[in-house]
Amino acid sequence: MKIxxxxxxxxxxxxxxxxxxxxxxxxLGVRVAVERGAGARASIDDCEYEAAGASLGDRTEVLKDAGIILSxxxxxxxxxxxxxxGAILIGALDPTRRRDDIDAYSKAGLQALAMEWxxxxxxxxxxxxxxxxSNLAGYKAVVDAAAAYGRAFPMMMTAAGTVSAAKLFVMGVGVAGLQAIATGRRLGAQVSATDVRSATREQIQSLGAKPVFVDSVAGIEGEGSGGYAGEMSPEYQAAQAELVSGHIxxxxxxxxxxxxxGRPAPRLISDAQVATMRAGSVIVDLAAEAGGNVEGVEPGKTVVRHGVTLIGAVQLARSLAADSSALFARNLYNFIAAFWDKEGAxxxxxxxxxxxTAIRLTNDGKVVSERLKS
Structure with a gap:
């Protein structure tokens, strides 16, 4: 087998x-072929791959007879x-937004596996x-916010007076949100956070942040499937908007x-709410590519509205290429190792x-994913 x-x-x-x-x-008993220059932007020289046992070549040489393709x-x-x-293509394939490419993989006879699913x-x-x-993106979001913010994060007591700690609010406490909380705390900010999933309250508190939740509305529908947030009831949405307006x-x-x-990002902050923040404040929207949580945000751009800097974050993990590559590569190895047949190599x-079933998009010249069929 060649990878x-x-x-x-x-x-x-x-x-x-x-x-x-x-x-x-x-x-595992396989040959690994790496396209020349593949790791250059992640601070990995070709000689390091060779020292690890890989061969180097151009794309044609690398793909020849490869049973598995990693990207x-x-x-x-x-x-x-x-x-x-029949080769197996493994990576982040963005199936819903790149459906034409998925169809092309199918026609080429590739078995495409979308690891993000x-x-x-x-x-x-x-x-x-x-x-x-997302873990790295949550960290980088706070670092980028600190760079754009014109004041210090921690409280500082000096002979010239006291500098108050910055107040950081995290909306959405998934992997990225939890890392944002932890990073903000390390930098010395006063951190608060909210989520529609009640189970995250203890996670927020465990990181030393203040949970901000709507407690007056019953029947919250925020507990989605697979660990993701779901839709909220109209009553909860209204109560949350009122709570957030006062807090933000x-x-x-x-x-x-x-x-x-599978849906556009929910709108969490309106333009009117942005206008209530003091000049010099910063908002980083990690959902910018999916439509944005913040009204007025532009994907991949930094704009100023009402004196507030809006950062439309896009693929923040890319800006930490060495670390994000290491984690991504280990994810792919762990998948391969889990399904590796030693006897059959x-x-x-x-x-x-x-x-x-969840990640397989194409097989035997057909699109087989139920999510793409629906």
């Missing part, structure tokens, strides 16, 4: 394998003309690329992270396995 590791497109600095995972893959973002189908039919179950935790990348006006930094799979993907 190919591809160099990503110009806008993607991450890489799908690092020397550490190359060593582990070769220990971060799904490569353009036109660049896979040398891939063998792995179910949030215990057995799949070590393979969860969304969690590993007192905050210096706001980080929003709310996403609902191949990847065995049972049709009745819930992880396989």
């Amino acid at each position: 190919a590791v591809l160099k990503e497109a110009a806008d993607e600095p991450r890489v799908a394998a690092i020397p550490e995972t190359v060593k582990k893959l070769t220990a 971060v973002q799904g490569p353009a189908p036109s660049t896979l003309k040398d891939a063998a039919r 792995a179910p949030r179950i215990t057995r799949a935790q070590s393979m969860d690329i969304l969690s590993s990348q 006006a007192k905050q210096d930094i706001v980080i929003t992270t709310a996403l609902i799979p 191949a990847l065995a993907l049972p049709d009745d396995d819930e992880i396989v």
Whole structure:
């Protein structure tokens, strides 16, 4: 078995394998071929891959006879003309927004596996690329906010007077939100957080932050499936908007992270609420690519509205390419190792396995994912 590791497109600095995972893959009895320059933007030299046991080549050489192809973002189908039919393509394939590419993978006879669709179950935790990348994004969101904020984060007592601590509010307490809370606390901010899932209250408190929840409305529908937030009742939405309006006006930094799979990001902050914040405040919207949690945010841009800086964060993990590559590569290795057939020296993907069923998009020249059929 040969595994190919591809160099990503110009806008993607991450890489799908690092020397550490190359060593582990070769220990499984496979050959690993890495496209030249694949790790350059993640601070990995080609010689490091060679030292780990990989061979180097151009894309044609790397793809020749490869049974498994590893990538971060799904490569353009036109660049896979040398891939063998039946090869397994593994990466973050963005199936709903890149449906034409998925169809092209199918026509090329590739078995495409979208790792971002792995179910949030215990057995799949070590393979969860969304969690590993969101963790870094939550950290970077606070760092970027600190860079844009014109004041210090921690309280400082000096001979010239006291500098008050910044007030940081996190909306959405998933993986990214929890890391944002932890990072804000490390930097010395006064941190508060909210979520529609009541179970997150204890998580917020465990990190030393103040939970901000609507307690006066019954029948909250925020507990979604698979660990994600779901839709809220109209009564809860109204109560939350009132609570947030009063709280957000007192905050210096706001980080929003709310996403609902398969739907536009929920609107959490209106333009009128932005206007209540004091000049110099900063909002970082981690859901900007999905439509944004904040009215007026622009994906990939920083704009100022009512004196408040709005950062439309896009793929923040990319800005930490070395660390995000390491985590992503380990996620892929953990998946391969979990389904590796030692006797057959191949990847065995049972049709009745819930992880396989969730991530498999194409097989035998057909689109087989139920999510893409609906």
